[in-house]
Every structure is written in C-alpha cells, then in structure tokens.
Amino acid sequence: MTEFSLTRRSFIVAGLASCAFAGSAHAAYPDKPVRWIVGYPPGGATDAIARLIGRPMSTSLAQPIIVDNRPGAGSSVGASALAASPKDGYTVASADNGTLIINPVVYRKLQYDPDRDFRPVGLYAGINLLLCVRTDSGIRTGAEYLEKAGSATQPLLYASPGIGTPLHLAMERLARDAKVPLKHVAYKGMAPALNDLLAGVVDSIVIDYTTAGPAIKGGTIRPLAVFSEARLPVLPDVPTIAEQGLPGFAAGAWHGLIVPNGTSDEVVSRLSDGLATALTDPLVKTRYAELGLDMPASDPETFRRRWDEDKALWQPLIRSLDIKLHG
Structure with missing residues (x-):
C-alpha cells in the first residue's frame, strides 16, 4: 500500500512538472527581456x-x-x-x-x-524638416529663397548632415521640382553643418526641427519653410514649401x-x-x-x-x- 501510494504520488508530481514544463515552453509572449x-x-x-x-x-x-x-x-x-x-x-x-x-x-x-x-x-x-538661413540673411521666406536661387550667378550653398540622408534628398527634390540650381555641402552630422551655417560658410541648411528648435528660439537661425504637408504647431507662422510655390510638395x-x-x-x-x-x-x-x-x-x-x-x-x-x- 505504501509502495503504491508513493508510486502514485510520484506519478502525479511528475505529471504536474511535465505540465508546468509544457506551459513554460509555450508561455505567452513575451516572457523575457x-x-x-x-x-x-x-x-x-x-x-x-x-x-x-x-x-x-x-x-x-x-x-x-x-x-x-x-x-x-x-x-x-x-x-x-x-x-x-x-x-x-x-x-x-x-x-x-x-x-x-x-x-x-x-x-x-x-x-x-x-x-x-x-x-x-x-x-x-x-521627423519634420526645415529650410533655414542665418537671421542676418536678407532672405526671409522660402519663396524668396527659390527666387534668389533661380536668378543667382552662382548656386546657393546648402548644408546637410550627409550625402544620401533624407535631408539631402529632400533638398535635391526641391531643386529638381523648383527647377533651380542648389549646391550641396555635405557634413558628418548636423552639428558641424549648423556651425558652418552660423559661420557664414554656407547660405542655408536643411535641418530637422528637433535639432533646429533651440537655435530658432535663440534667434540665431530663421526658418523659411517647413517640408511637411501642413504647418507645424510649434512654428505656426512658418509656411510649408507647398504654400510657397510648389503645390503638393512634401518631404520628411x-x-x-x-x-x-x-x-x-x-x-x-x-x-x-x-x-x-x-x-x-x-x-x-x-x-x-x-x-x-x-x-x-x-x-x-x-x-x-x-x-x-x-x-x-x-x-x-x-x-x-x-x-x-x-x-
């Protein structure tokens, strides 16, 4: 009787352990970091x-x-x-x-x-992109920027954080669609690009708002246009590219x-x-x-x-x- 009781108890314990193992093997996702x-x-x-x-x-x-x-x-x-x-x-x-x-x-x-x-x-x-210039620039709107780019004897220089980045490509598409010559100056990251804009090495910059926000609030750069389909709540007075002569244009x-x-x-x-x-x-x-x-x-x-x-x-x-x- 004792032997049977122990055997049956062992069987029950083993069965419960087996069920627990099966449950852990098929545990609901996620069960680890x-x-x-x-x-x-x-x-x-x-x-x-x-x-x-x-x-x-x-x-x-x-x-x-x-x-x-x-x-x-x-x-x-x-x-x-x-x-x-x-x-x-x-x-x-x-x-x-x-x-x-x-x-x-x-x-x-x-x-x-x-x-x-x-x-x-x-x-x-x-990520929202902006076209910006220094605050001492005579260019005050995106429309003025494109007009000057179309009439300048030398292409306007714009900085980006690198060749082939979404920001670079947004400006290349802008130049193509607006039919104006722009010259790309590529940097290794946004910080050196912004530094050279402030130093006067380049005329303009394509930049994300996350990076540009402090400089805009600090009054060192001026946003001319946003590349989004609608104006940004954080920059309600800055028109889109589409509002400034290129209907349907958006990039981000x-x-x-x-x-x-x-x-x-x-x-x-x-x-x-x-x-x-x-x-x-x-x-x-x-x-x-x-x-x-x-x-x-x-x-x-x-x-x-x-x-x-x-x-x-x-x-x-x-x-x-x-x-x-x-x-």
Whole structure:
C-alpha cells in the first residue's frame, strides 16, 4: 500500500512538472527581456526617441526593453544584426528612411535586404524638416529663397548632415521640382553643418526641427519653410514649401519598429499593441510636442504603405543622382 501510494504520488508530481514544463515552453509572449537595436550612437535623436518610447512600451509588455546601440554605415550595421537574429520577437530594431529605402540603393555592399529580411511593426515618429538661413540673411521666406536661387550667378550653398540622408534628398527634390540650381555641402552630422551655417560658410541648411528648435528660439537661425504637408504647431507662422510655390510638395523622415521576417503574426500584433500604448503615454506626448515630432499611426499596415510609397518616390531620385557610398 505504501509502495503504491508513493508510486502514485510520484506519478502525479511528475505529471504536474511535465505540465508546468509544457506551459513554460509555450508561455505567452513575451516572457523575457526584449532587445531593441538602434543603428546610431547613444545620445543622438534616434537613440533618444527609442529610449523615450521604450520605457512605457516596456511597461505595456511587462518585460524590460534593453537598447543595444549598433552604429555604423547609416544604420546598416544594426539592420544587419537584426537580419541575423532569431525570428521570435525578442530582438527588434529602429528603422528609418535610410535603413529601408536609401541604403539598398546607395551602398554597394549591403548585408541585408529590407523586403526579404524585415517585417514592419509600426511607425512611431515623424521627423519634420526645415529650410533655414542665418537671421542676418536678407532672405526671409522660402519663396524668396527659390527666387534668389533661380536668378543667382552662382548656386546657393546648402548644408546637410550627409550625402544620401533624407535631408539631402529632400533638398535635391526641391531643386529638381523648383527647377533651380542648389549646391550641396555635405557634413558628418548636423552639428558641424549648423556651425558652418552660423559661420557664414554656407547660405542655408536643411535641418530637422528637433535639432533646429533651440537655435530658432535663440534667434540665431530663421526658418523659411517647413517640408511637411501642413504647418507645424510649434512654428505656426512658418509656411510649408507647398504654400510657397510648389503645390503638393512634401518631404520628411520617419522612425519605425521592425522585426525579422518570419516573426509570427501573434508576436507582431503584441509588439504593435505595445508600441501604440506607449505613444499614448503623457510624457511621450509632451516630449513629442516639445521636439516637434509627429505621432503617426503605429499599425503594421500603415507602416508598410508608407514604406512602399516612399520607396517608389525616393529610390528613382537616388538612382538619378547616382549616389554611391562605401560601408
């Protein structure tokens, strides 16, 4: 009797242990920390936005989100790391126009293919671009800028944070559509570009509001136009390019969250829901307003449409400019 009781008890315990093991093997996602790859250095805008979003998203997922900075080659290093990661939702990455649209055209050797390797989770930030000059410039509007560019004996110089960036391409498209000559001066980042504008080395700059805001408030640079479809709440008196002679013109940059292709629908849905919840966080909303960031719809379908539309718009322009980079 004792032997039977022990045997039966052992069987019951073993069965419970087996069920517990099976439950853990199929535990609801996520049941461990999520790694968020950022393809740019710590302290930059992309990193700061990811960390801002990561805090409330971590709360929504009930798991820590660990930011892993993998800078290099215009976010290609980080994107390549994501492409090689397991398709389980425990590694995600920031993606921007450069990652998904520009890099595949400008880099001669790329270790990933966006369409083959990645799946969209959701957009989480729209970056607004501005055309600016020094405050001592005689040019006061975007229309005046284009008029002067069209009549000048030498092309106006404009600075950008690098060849093949969304900012550079926005100005190339502006020059093309307005049929005016502009000369690009590329810098390694926005800080040196802004410094040379203030020093008088270049006539103008294409810059994101997040970077330009303090200089505009400090009175050292003047915004002539915004590249968005509508005026910015933080700059209500600055007209769009479309309002100043180029109807329908709009250009900008965005940030989105991606996972390796092959990640399940259930995991993508959970991540997308977590991202959407994070965007409703009061601190996130306040910081977005301060930084002049747009808050786009964060579902995978909206992201995919934007990705495809911008690919069709920008890749032909890049090819026409024959931009090639090594990295």
